[in-house]
Amino acid sequence: MLFHLFCVVVGFLCGYLMIHWLPPVTPFHFVHFITELIFNPLRSFLAMVCFLIGFLANAVVIRTIMAGVILWLQRKQVRWGEWLISCCGASGSFYWLFQSETKLTVLFFIFAFIYGMISLDFRRSRGYKRDL
Template sequence: MRRQLLLLLVGNICGYLMISWAPVITPFVWANFITDFTFHPLRSFLAMVCFFLGFVANAAVIRTFFEETLCLFVRQSVRWREWGMSVLLLPSFYWLFQLNARLTLLFFFFSVTYGMISIDLADGRRYNKWW
């Protein structure tokens, strides 16, 4: 449970820092976006690092959510505290969405995709009866 809480915290903080360090260009022009990334290399690098760390942390939380939900459907034992902690990811994404919708959607897409890819159904530890 502490691991889930730490992952939630890291994902939320990294998402906020990524959004605050990424260039905001309205209306969006690709050349201006690349130019801003080029002229502010440290800020751009830190935004990319925060993006990577944040989406990996959120992906681990999303993986836990889907694994526990799968255990619920196949009538296996469910770790309710971890499942409940993983549900707290939704308000985090809502808060980030209020800050910057485009970057948050990109962040959410990468997190969900990597979280779904990292589920190991062949492990057979807990949901063996489903297959």
């Protein structure tokens, strides 16, 4: 359960730092955006690293949510504490990130959701308790 709470916190912090370190995208001016990325290489690199770590952490949380829903629909045992932490943490995290920057958060969520769904293995549903 602590691992999922850690993933929620890391996902939120990395998303916040990514949004803070990237140049503003509203209103979007391509020349200004590229110029900021080129003239601030450390901030750009750190924003990209935060994006990668954050969407991987959120993908773990989304995978846990989807695996719990699938197991619940199959009438199998679900760890409700971990599922509840993942659901509340992910929804709260993305809500606060949406409040600060909508476009970057949508991109962040799409990457995390797609990778979380790709990493979901339906044949390993018997090993669900072992993985958590």
